[in-house]
Amino acid sequence: MPGNSGVLVRAAANGTGDSGPPRVTEPVTEGAGIRELQAALAGQVYLPGSLGYDRQRRGHNLAVAHAPAMIADVTGPADVMAAVSYAASHGLPVAVRNTGHGVSLPADEALLIATHRMQGVRIDPYAGVARIEAGVRWSRVIHEAAPFGLAPLSGSAPDTGAVGYTLGGGLGLLGRAFGYAADHVRSIDVVTASGTLRTAHQDQYADLFWALRGGKGNFGVVTSLEIGLVRAPRIFGGGLYFPGRAAAEVLHAYRRWTRDLPDAMTSSFAFTRFPWDREVPEPLRGRSAVHLRFAFHGPAADGEGLVAPLRRLTVPLLDTLRDMPYADTGSIHNDPPGPLAVHERGVRLRELDEDAADVLIGLAGPDSTCPLRLVELRHLGGALGREPEVPSAVPGRDAAFQLYLAGVPGGADGMQVEPVAQEIVDRMEPWTAGAASLNFLGAADAAPERIRTVFAPADLRRLAEVKRIYDPDRLFRFNHNIPSMRPGG
Numbered sequence: 001m002p003g004n005s006g007v008l009v010r011a012a013a014n015g016t017g018d019s020g021p022p023r024v025t026e027p028v029t030e031g032a033g034i035r036e037l038q039a040a041l042a043g044q045v046y047l048p049g050s051l052g053y054d055r056q057r058r059g060h061n062l063a064v065a066h067a068p069a070m071i072a073d074v075t076g077p078a079d080v081m082a083a084v085s086y087a088a089s090h091g092l093p094v095a096v097r098n099t100g101h102g103v104s105l106p107a108d109e110a111l112l113i114a115t116h117r118m119q120g121v122r123i124d125p126y127a128g129v130a131r132i133e134a135g136v137r138w139s140r141v142i143h144e145a146a147p148f149g150l151a152p153l154s155g156s157a158p159d160t161g162a163v164g165y166t167l168g169g170g171l172g173l174l175g176r177a178f179g180y181a182a183d184h185v186r187s188i189d190v191v192t193a194s195g196t197l198r199t200a201h202q203d204q205y206a207d208l209f210w211a212l213r214g215g216k217g218n219f220g221v222v223t224s225l226e227i228g229l230v231r232a233p234r235i236f237g238g239g240l241y242f243p244g245r246a247a248a249e250v251l252h253a254y255r256r257w258t259r260d261l262p263d264a265m266t267s268s269f270a271f272t273r274f275p276w277d278r279e280v281p282e283p284l285r286g287r288s289a290v291h292l293r294f295a296f297h298g299p300a301a302d303g304e305g306l307v308a309p310l311r312r313l314t315v316p317l318l319d320t321l322r323d324m325p326y327a328d329t330g331s332i333h334n335d336p337p338g339p340l341a342v343h344e345r346g347v348r349l350r351e352l353d354e355d356a357a358d359v360l361i362g363l364a365g366p367d368s369t370c371p372l373r374l375v376e377l378r379h380l381g382g383a384l385g386r387e388p389e390v391p392s393a394v395p396g397r398d399a400a401f402q403l404y405l406a407g408v409p410g411g412a413d414g415m416q417v418e419p420v421a422q423e424i425v426d427r428m429e430p431w432t433a434g435a436a437s438l439n440f441l442g443a444a445d446a447a448p449e450r451i452r453t454v455f456a457p458a459d460l461r462r463l464a465e466v467k468r469i470y471d472p473d474r475l476f477r478f479n480h481n482i483p484s485m486r487p488g489g
């Protein structure tokens with residue numbers, strides 16, 4: 001293993017892993033290099049067997065267990081440059097992790113760069129922008145922006161990493177009103193495979209800037225982003241939870257309802273199986289339900305008016321719709337807090353006609369034995385369907401819905417989630433326009449033939465060219481990797 005041919009120290013954990021110079025205490029093997037890397041970092045290097053290694057390699061999604069050759073727990077761009085240069089010169093591939101919400105391939109034998117200590121957030125309320133460092137979660141940006149009536153284009157779960165989310169497109173709660181989070185990026189600081197820190201924006205490294213926004217972690221380690229914020233002190237939103245037996249009526253009504261909506265309304269539908277868990281609200285505990293989620297950017301009365309026909313469909317188990325501060329928007333989807341092992345799949349749908357809805361109801365509805373926790377349809381279109389002023393690599397502007405599936409492998413009922421998810425993907429093929437944007441793909445969608453379906457052919461060629469320029473040796477390969485366009489690549 002390349003990592004073990006390097007050095008040889010076991011770095012002592014300091015309990016918190018967040019302060020002071022590293023204490024290198026115990027020689028564990030022979031070689032050269034890690035001492036050199038440790039000396040170059042303000043952060044800490046962890047080797048297999050060292051205290052703290054296990055804590056550092058685990059993330060939110062436990063479905064993929066990483067066994068990196070070493071972990072660099074970095075504190076800033078200088079650490080990232082040193083870690084990438086070290087990896088490049090020792091022939092080690094590089095993986096990046098912040099929260100571990102997004103899994104692809106196990107980062108085995110890689111140098112894993114953990115960014116969670118890079119916590120800088122700076123809001124410029126006059127320009128309506130934020131500068132965020134690589135380790136920041138959305139909850140932090142939401143909190144810092146709120147006093148100015150501003151909000152980021154965050155998604156369903158405020159504890160996801162803001163940078164990973166944005167690079168993967170960033171399909172947010174207000175997506176139809178404002179577009180993808182990636183559409184609002186102003187500039188990107190990124191350490192590419194040569195160990196060079198570059199600032200990419202529309203007039204500088206323009207191809208790299210285009211590729212990073214949608215092509216995610218393929219081109220380097222992003223150390224910070226400057227993002228545009230939107231004015232959204234409050235929104236009207238929440239969820240309507242109906243009994244699972246009403247699934248057909250609700251899905252067909254929802255599908256028709258989405259045909260004629262203002263861009264200010266973003267919504268989704270989900271078949272959900274709630275575990276028997278005290279954390280789950282009592283009316284939902286242990287039940288199957290259908291969950292409609294709404295986020296309306298506009299006066300609450302207008303939002304109320306728009307959702308009224310759906311509210312009247314049948315008696316809901318729970319109705320959480322209300323005028324709310326943006327800071328409460330994590331309650332709209334109410335995603336499980338984790339960590340959890342999750343098997344996930346994602347596809348884009350060209351349309352959701354009556355037949356497509358019936359197929360889904362048969363596969364995931366109340367009369368099915370579907371073991372997936374979540375079968376979700378997010379309504380696209382609006383600003384999500386328009387190219388931003390500065391084009392990006394975010395795929396699928398013409399899709400009508402995104403279908404996302406999530407299940408816990410080895411669930412209590414013993415039913416395998418993987419084949420069920422595969423069957424749904426296969427049966428929805430007639431309506432499918434390719435795999436979803438990279439944020440909604442898991443380990444099962446990491447193969448090159450799957451990634452080829454994410455992007456349009458011309459964009460895929462351009463992404464492959466940018467990858468060839470900035471990552472010629474494919475150092476950054478533990479992700480949903482852009483395939484090479486070379487024969488056999």
Ligand SMILES: Cc1cc2nc3c(=O)[nH]c(=O)nc-3n(C[C@H](O)[C@H](O)[C@H](O)COP(=O)(O)OP(=O)(O)OC[C@H]3O[C@@H](n4cnc5c(N)ncnc54)[C@H](O)[C@@H]3O)c2cc1C
Nearest residue numbers: 097098099100101102155156157161164165170171217222
């Ligand atoms: C509960 C839940 C809800 C979600 N909701 C949404 C949603 O509403 N909308 C949406 O678009 N997505 C959503 N996602 C997907 C999420 O945005 C992605 O999983 C995203 O990658 C999370 O980033 P992270 O840094 O937290 O995860 P990590 O697992 O730490 O990182 C995932 C990948 O992102 C890349 N990456 C992360 N940081 C960097 C960096 N600094 N430089 C280069 N590459 C980097 C790497 O390829 C890395 O492997 C959700 C995921 C979960 C689990």
